[in-house]
Amino acid sequence: MKRKTIALCVTGFDWEKESRIVDGVWRTCLDKDINLLIFVNLLRKQPVYTERPYSESILNGESEIFDLINYDLVDGVLILGDTMIRESIIDEVADRAEAKNVPVINVADPDHPLDHNILLSDRNAMELCVRHLVEEHGLTKINFIGGFPGNYETEIRLAAYKKVLEEHGIPFEEKRVGYGRFWRKAYDVTEDFLKEGDLPEAIACASDMMAFFCMDCLKSHGYRIPEDIIVTGFDGIKESELYSPTLTTSRHAYGRAGVEAVKTLERIWAGEEVSRDLYVESELITRQSCGCVPKKDRNEDFYGEQIAFRTRNLEFNHTLIDMNTRLAAAENSEELFADCISGADFFYMKNLYVCISSYFEKSEDDGISADTTRIAEDMVCMLDRQGKVPVRTEFRSKDLVPIKNFLDGEKMVFMAFSPLYYRDDIMGYLAYEPSYVGGSGDLFTTWVLNIANNAGSFYMKNQLKYVVKKLENLYVRDPLTELYNRRGMNSFGEDLVADAVRNNSTITVFSVDIDDLKPINDNYGHQSGDNAICRAALSIKTAMPDESVCCRTGGDEFVVISSRLEKGMEKQYIESIEKELNSYNNESGMPYKVSCSCGFYTVDGSKFESLEKMITLADIEMYKSKTAKKAGRC
Incomplete structure (x- = not known):
């Protein structure tokens, strides 16, 4: 039987919360021999209150990794929707998967329900903390710090707080609720509680980070934790073990959520009926901040971890x-x-x-x-x-x-x-x-x-x-033939001549002119004329030595500058041009023939005077050849 494959979409799978879910998925896949492909954003999803949102280029770059998923290779998709850097990714992945009949499960994301969801019980987690304060510690003055007013997670945790108070006959007081925006604002909220005068016996925070800021504020005012005021958190992040005092907190069973996600896919593959939502309950971790674990000096393990x-x-x-x-x-x-x-x-x-x-x-x-x-x-x-x-x-x-x-x-x-x-x-x-x-x-x-x-x-x-190279070529090359233009000739031709003069090598200049280009243009159009120019240019470039500087200097005029040619070899190169053109004329099927008249002038490097003079002398020889051709046709 072919091994199943799961695709998992997540942001930062090795961050703490995400890694616990992924670890649960991975260990279950390892145990059940299921392939696991993880498609990972690099950057965290930004909080709604951010003042510097990601640019579109960053969002597109991060999101594109999910377009890599080949739904023909996978049998199921898990999405950690709450971590997605762009919310639209959730529906896009789900739609593509469902188009291929691949089941999709959204994990730990109550805001974007799909056909199948693994949910983490916020109510249960918050209830655990508040119930512990009431039932184990006998407290009645319990304040609450939430995230944002109206935020889903905040409202669920606030509802859990109210429920426990009601169950134990403790009246709910609005003054005992503040909103720390899941960050530093919790420090200010704690100060407001202290200014109120009616000191709380405990402060239950809707996140561990807010609990840290809360405790920082209490300590700055001289209050002892937990002797004067107990503080609890929510999330169970790694830092909750490191803060002093260590933080009593509740956390989602992230690892178990990963396990249940894989098991749910297995039930779907087996054709079993699966409920839309599966809730995974949370767990309470008691530590020093509530007094259940006595305070003690940092041990060697702590300092070893820090080092x-x-x-x-x-x-x-x-x-x-x-x-x-x-x-x-x-x-x-x-x-x-x-x-x-x-x-x-x-x-x-x-x-x-x-x-x-x-x-x-x-x-x-x-x-x-x-x-x-x-x-x-x-x-x-x-x-x-x-x-x-x-x-x-x-x-x-x-x-x-x-x-x-x-x-x-x-x-x-x-x-x-x-x-x-x-x-x-x-x-x-x-x-x-x-x-x-x-x-x-x-x-x-x-x-x-x-x-x-x-x-x-x-x-x-x-x-x-x-x-830059392309722009330079446009500056020094003829766009039609891609041979050098006059600027290219002056630049590269002068360099070649200077080298020949230094080494006392021969310098040869060829002057080439297309025969009867005007009749070709007049009788067959400028497209045919351009073709004749290009065929002549190609023949010249093919026939001449590799290091030659081949140039188009006018409409039908070409100049070639070469060095190190043996004297007497010049005519062989001219014959090579004629041979190339004759081969083209025999095979082209065109109603016109392409031919050229050529002349040359060679000088030793020690006797070189100027390139301009050599071109003039080569031109004279070319016109002698052209005149002779015309006389031969008369």
Whole structure:
């Protein structure tokens, strides 16, 4: 039986909350032999009150990773909808999945319900904290700090607070409620509580971060926690274990939510009837801030953790500085991405593929003219951490990685994908195999964004060089024939002559003029005349030595400047031009013939006077040839 595959959409799967859910999904997939593909935004969803919203280019760059999902390869999709950087992603992913009959489950996102949802009970979690204060500690004066008035999470937690008070016959007082906006405002709210005069016995906060600001305020006014006022939080973030005193809090059972999401998909695959919403209950964690755990001095484990944390951050800084130094000095794209291996080692990746759009790697012109606002269909692998896939191996983005049928191996596949974008350009993505879930957070985001910014700058410089080169060509080249124009002749011809003079080499100037161009224009039109000019130019360029400077100096006039030709060889090159044109005339089927009259003048470098004089002397020889041709036809 073919192994099932789940696609998981999330922002920052190694941040604390998200990593717990993903860890639950991953461990369940590992246990049940299900492939897991994680499509990851790098930047967090911004709070509604932000003063500096993300630009459209950032939103598009982050969102594009979800367009990479190939719904023909997956059997189910899990979305951590509450983390999505753009809300429209939820419906877009759901619509595409359902169009392919792929079931979708939204996890921990009550604001955007889909046909199937795994929900975390806010009411239960808040009730646990308030009930603990009332029943275990016998408190009645309990204040509440919520997030934003009218916010879904705030209102649910406030309702839970009121419910417990009502159940125990404690009257609800509006003065005991404040709104800390899930951040520093909680400090001000706490000060307002203290100014009220009727001191609370406890303050229940709707987030751990607000609880920290609340406790900071209490301590600044000389109040002891929990001896004078008890404080509880909500979320169970890592910092709640580190703050002094450690924070009593309730938290969602994130890991269990991940487990239940996979099990729900299994029931759907089995054809079982599944309810629209499945609620996962929360858990209470009692610590020092309520007095259930006695205060004590920091132990060696705490300081060991702090030292380990600082050491890892220092190691990351050194890795990042070294990588940026190497990236800035990269001469080509192979060098550009080679040092990504050091980052892959730092994050304990089992493998890493750097996948770049062929627009940027195959052709300079493609990178300018193509639509680079989307992930390209054609990709190029610029790095395989394990070295099994050669650099510049081409593959299709619908296959995700440059390994055919990679989901059909002996073991379950655990692979994550993160976008590489620079301004409005989607350059590609990283495909990587983590060793574990969680632990790096903003470090990983910083690393990937540094790769993207350096790569974007590199490709932009390449394209600018190409544009400059193209503009220079327009300045020195004839647009019809792509031979040098008079400016090109004066620049590159003079350089060639100067080199010949320094080395005392021969200098030869050929003067070439198309025969009877006017009758071709008059009788067959200017398009035919242009064709005759182009065929003559191609014949000249093909026949002449490679280092020659070939120029179109007028409507039907050409000049070729060569060096190091053996004297006596000039006529052979003229014959080569005639041979090229005769071959074209015999095969073209045109009602006209293209021919040229040629003349030349050769001088030793030691006797060179001026290029202008040599062109004049070559012209004289060319006109002698043209006159002789006309006399022969009379």
